[in-house]
Amino acid sequence: MTILITLLLSFCIFALIIWALMHMRTPRYRVDRQDFLKVLEDVIVGQADDSEWRVLTGYPMRHDPPLEKLRLECLEIEEAEYTGGSPYLFTEAGIERLRGVRRRLLAANSENDNDK
Template sequence: MALYLLIFLVTLLVVGGSIAMLMLARTPRYRTEPQHLLRLFERVLNGQASESEWHTVVGYPIRHDAYLEGVRRSAQRIMEEHGRSLRSQQGGSLLSRTGREELTALRDHLAARLALEEGRREF
């Protein structure tokens, strides 16, 4: 009888602890920041990013910042209009020349806005 009670209490403790941990744990969330987009844009312009990396970052909606969502949608439009997935698989650039120029302008605009925001935080 004592062995039965011991096994029951240990099982109850393990199951109860597992349920408590699951109830207290939060769902992990990915939050795209301006630095993530800038890093990706640099990698694409240098010919180092893959199409899957592009879709992983740009394909995920940004709900916490309307401006970043606009940048993400612009980047998505650039890929739709100027993307070259076959060339990138063979070691070429992910975007055409026009696409790279548009992405450079988008990157510069995002970097300038980020620098302006950081300058405001210092004061």
């Protein structure tokens, strides 16, 4: 009888664990426009490190197509102008191009604010 209760209890616990694992969601990381702007500004002023830049450019932003377009542009700038140095991760030309990305992001944000 004890073996039967142990087996039944073990089966219930195992089934509960399987059910919980099936209903768990994988964590998602979403960069919103404010986060994108903050990291971009930190890179421009030389306060960002390589890992912050990798987080910014490493995740596709399917939730915001205009932001994804800017991310892809940042990747193009990285290919041409990235130095990985300290404190500035980019050449002067790269930083200037990133300032242009920042201006377009601010303009897009202000357009969204006006639409609301």
